[in-house]
């Protein structure tokens with residue numbers, strides 16, 4: 168059992184059930200003996216709370232994975248959402264609002280319900296309650312909860328919890344990135360040839376989009392990339408870049424709540440996260456390239472045909 172799974176079990180035993188916020192687990196003496204949050208960190212308490220809430224959310228998601236689900240669709244017939252997505256987002260945001268009433272929140276399902284997706288200078292939590300909902304609906308165990316945090320529009324830390332294998336990925340600006348207790352480092356691959364590349368399909372399935380998506384994959388393979396994989400969770404795919412399990416990731420059609428936490432984790436693992444044009448990352452642009460090296464990221468940028476998914480902050 169992983170370190171975090173053991174902690175999760177202890178947290179569960181010290182509280183009355185998954186419904187209680189992680190904060191009460193804290194109050195029951197399950198103080199997080201976290202060594203991933205450096206001393207004197209101004210956002211220490213926030214990051215510790217994020218880890219506790221990710222553990223709590225992970226319990227709810229893991230339990231619901233094999234249960235019957237009520238599934239509905241959002242922007243397309245393959246863009247799925249369940250009652251657990253809503254429950255988990257409400258659990259996380261209500262607990263954070265209670266502890267940090269002046270903070271702002273961007274959540275995938277709140278945004279989908281019409282909340283404005285705007286990143287101000289206020290301390291802002293950027294949350295994907297279940298990343299990999301299509302996987303979740305099909306009981307495919309690659310699902311995560313992602314909690315990012317920004318202040319003055321700068322990403323400060325990220326927490327991504329793999330709900331079924333217990334891997335807790337964390338990154339704090341200027342203090343490194345970890346998976347459980349292990350420090351993360353990206354690869355040093357510089358060329359597409361021999362690279363192991365991850366991507367995601369995105370929710371559009373019209374013929375023109377599919378042609379562009381498959382065309383981009385074809386180009387990578389023509390340049391003799393060793394492999395391309397689509398795992399159905401952009402945040403966990405991005406964590407694989409941070410851990411060195413893959414060399415690069417690109418996608419059109421993800422969102423700021425897929426990117427926020429993972430961007431800190433990759434950068435703190437020594438990697439780069441940029442726009443698909445090769446310029447600086449635009450968190451709201453619904454597109455990204457991440458890689459262990461800037462050379463590899465730029466090579467991919469030169470290759471890609473753009474797929475337009477609009478912006479998170481345009482509505």
Ligand SMILES: O=P(O)(O)O[C@H]1[C@H](O)[C@@H](O)[C@H](O)[C@H](O)[C@@H]1O
Pocket residue numbers: 246247275295297298299300301367368369370399400401402420421425
């Ligand atoms: O909707 P969730 O939170 O499951 O996020 C997924 C996106 O919906 C996909 O478009 C995208 O392709 C990725 O799979 C991403 O993880």
Ligand SMILES: [Mg+2]
Pocket residue numbers: 252275295296297298299300
């Ligand atoms: Mg989601």
Ligand SMILES: [Mg+2]
Pocket residue numbers: 295297298299401424425
């Ligand atoms: Mg997502």
